[in-house]
Amino acid sequence: MAKDKPGALEVKTFADHHVITQPNPLQSVLRHVAEKDLDDPVARAEKALASLSGEFKNWMGIEADRLSAAHAAILKNGFTKLAREELFRAAHDIKGDAATFGYPSAGTAAESLCRIIEHAPDLDEVPSELIAHHINAIQAIVRERTKLDTVSTASELSWRLRGVADEYLTRANRDRPEHLEAILAPSIAPGE
Amino acid sequence: MFRIDFNKLRFLVCDDNPHMRRILRTLLHSFGAREVYESEDGATALEMYSHYVPDIVITDWSMPIFDGLELAQMIRQPESKGNPYAPIIMLTGHSEKRRVTVARDAGVTEFLAKPISAKGLYQRILNVVANPRPFIKTKTYFGPDRRRNTSNTYIGPERRVGGEVEILQQPSLLDKARSTV
Numbered sequence: 001m002a003k004d005k006p007g008a009l010e011v012k013t014f015a016d017h018h019v020i021t022q023p024n025p026l027q028s029v030l031r032h033v034a035e036k037d038l039d040d041p042v043a044r045a046e047k048a049l050a051s052l053s054g055e056f057k058n059w060m061g062i063e064a065d066r067l068s069a070a071h072a073a074i075l076k077n078g079f080t081k082l083a084r085e086e087l088f089r090a091a092h093d094i095k096g097d098a099a100t101f102g103y104p105s106a107g108t109a110a111e112s113l114c115r116i117i118e119h120a121p122d123l124d125e126v127p128s129e130l131i132a133h134h135i136n137a138i139q140a141i142v143r144e145r146t147k148l149d150t151v152s153t154a155s156e157l158s159w160r161l162r163g164v165a166d167e168y169l170t171r172a173n174r175d176r177p178e179h180l181e182a183i184l185a186p187s188i189a190p191g192e
Numbered sequence: 193m194f195r196i197d198f199n200k201l202r203f204l205v206c207d208d209n210p211h212m213r214r215i216l217r218t219l220l221h222s223f224g225a226r227e228v229y230e231s232e233d234g235a236t237a238l239e240m241y242s243h244y245v246p247d248i249v250i251t252d253w254s255m256p257i258f259d260g261l262e263l264a265q266m267i268r269q270p271e272s273k274g275n276p277y278a279p280i281i282m283l284t285g286h287s288e289k290r291r292v293t294v295a296r297d298a299g300v301t302e303f304l305a306k307p308i309s310a311k312g313l314y315q316r317i318l319n320v321v322a323n324p325r326p327f328i329k330t331k332t333y334f335g336p337d338r339r340r341n342t343s344n345t346y347i348g349p350e351r352r353v354g355g356e357v358e359i360l361q362q363p364s365l366l367d368k369a370r371s372t373v
Contacts, residue, residue, distance in 0.1 A: 019337075020327040022277070026247060029200045030322055035193050041223045045310035048222035049215065059211045085256070092254050093209050096285025096306030100215065107307070111287075187287045188305055 049100075056101035057145075063097060064106070064142045066090045071135045079123045088117045094138060105154035106141045109134050111187075112162040119169050119179045130168060137161055196321055198224030204246035205230045206237035206263060207283070208255040212308075216250060216283075219310055223317075234258030238266050242274050248320060250313075253284035253295070260284070261298050268299035270334045277327060279320035283308060299335025301325070340364050 012019045033039075067090040074083045091113040098107030113134040120126045141154040166183065173179040203225055205216045213230050220228050229244050231237035235258040237251065249267065251260035264280050279301040284291070287305045295303050302316040325336040340363065 016330060018329040020329060024324050025277075026201070026321045026324070029197045029247075031195045031197055033193055033195050037193065037195070039195070041195070041198070042310050042314050045219045045222040045314070048218050049310060052215065052218055055214075063211070089208070089254055089256070092285050093212075096308075097209065097211060099307035101211075114285075182288055182290060185289055188289060188292065 053102070060094075060098065060101045060103050060106070060142050063090070063094050064139050067094060067110075067138060068135055071131065074131075075128075084117065084123060088114060091117065091134075103141060103145065105151075105158040106138045108155075108158035109137045109141065109161055112158070112165045113138075115169060115183065116165050119173060119183055121172055121176065121179075125172075126168070130165065134161055134165075194318070194322060196223075196318060199226050201225055201248060201321075202227040202244060202246045203229065204237060204240055204244065204249045205251075206232075206234060206249070206255070206260060207252040208232045209252070212252065215308060216313075219308075219313055222310075223314065234260060234263040234266075237263050241267060241278075245275060246278060248317060249278055249280045250283055251280065253282060253286055253291070261295065264295070264298040264300050268335050270329055276334065279324070281313075281316050281320065283313075296338055297333065297335075299333075301336050 008022065010021045012021075067087070070083065070087040070090045074087060077083060091110045094110035095107050095114055098104060098110060113131065116126060116131065116134070117123065137157050141158070145154075169183050170180065173183060198220070203220055205213060205220070205228060207213050207216065207230075210232070213232070217228055217230065227244075227246075229240050229246065231240050233255050234251075237249075238258075240246075241249065241263075249263075251263055253260040260282060264282070267274070267278065267280060268276050270276055280299065281302045281304060282295045282300045283304045283306065284295075285306045292303050301320050304312055304316050327335065328337050
């Protein structure tokens with residue numbers, strides 16, 4: 001850590017709150033450079049990320065298998081609290097990682113699964129096929145990615161699943177306005 | 193134009209997913225950072241936060257037992273012996289408006305929705321380094337000033353009484369979360 005020593009806090013007190021400021025402790029790490037500075041840290045990082053891309057297929061396979069294992073545990077023991085959390089985390093990780101790994105359609109299907117887990121009033125009442133189709137779709141998208149004709153199929157599959165899931169969730173939450181609002185709200189994720 | 197000397201910054205990265213930690217480490221190192229400490233859960237991250245005193249925390253939200261939201265709340269304890277002011281960047285797969293608000297109210301400084309991009313991460317770091325926000329302490333909140341713009345059309349209740357504060361104009365956290373940069 002090579003920053004300025006923490007500056008004295010300046011506290012302004014008002015009726016029901018305090019405003020606290022201090023000299024920027026990270027000021028010394030800022031460096032002014034000319035506009036034509038050729039060093040581009042973002043380009044450097046993108047290049048480094050691209051150099052990792054050889055690992056992405058394997059990583060995506062691991063993530064998809066983790067999801068399938070979580071689903072298998074539920075088929076065996078039902079929706080226990082732990083099993084539900086593990087299924088959600090596995091799907092949530094794919095939702096967040098899949099586009100980076102080059103599998104955006106898997107991310108779409110995983111997001112749809114997350115929404116089911118988060119917003120279904122009772123997971124035991126959700127048609128088991130609906131969850132199974134999401135798991136199987138993600139596995140298929142990951143395993144069959146190398147086939148040239150699968151990109152559009154994967155996209156269509158994942159968005160159709162999302163449509164079916166949304167239809168179910170909208171119906172199941174018709175008396176739960178908070179969930180309904182969340183289901184119908186647009187995503188803030190970039191690119192959507 | 194400003195650049196950051198990343199080699200002078202110490203980062204704490206908290207994410208239960210080893211692949212995402214590897215990506216974050218790769219990005220931060222290629223930015224120039226040398227000190228990147230990693231944790232796979234919130235409890236360990238809190239210990240490392242006290243031990244290593246990082247300049248910037250980058251945390252996932254969804255983790256087992258002790259998640260990123262709780263980590264932010266634990267760091268933002270005004271009476272704690274540690275540094276409650278460090279910038280916290282929430283990097284998460286959650287992509288609902290409600291989540292941004294919850295993260296903001298837990299004291300998170302910046303919100304970055306996955307999928308991650310080098311540009312998005314760099315911009316968040318640049319912003320917390322170059323534009324630190326004043327902190328607000330109330331009975332129910334301690335963290336970066338949540339007001340990012342002034343509005344003549346605001347019709348909700350005034351949550352602060354007794355004085356006007358200069359607003360550090362920035363896009364709202366939600367608007368920034370919607371953008372990759």
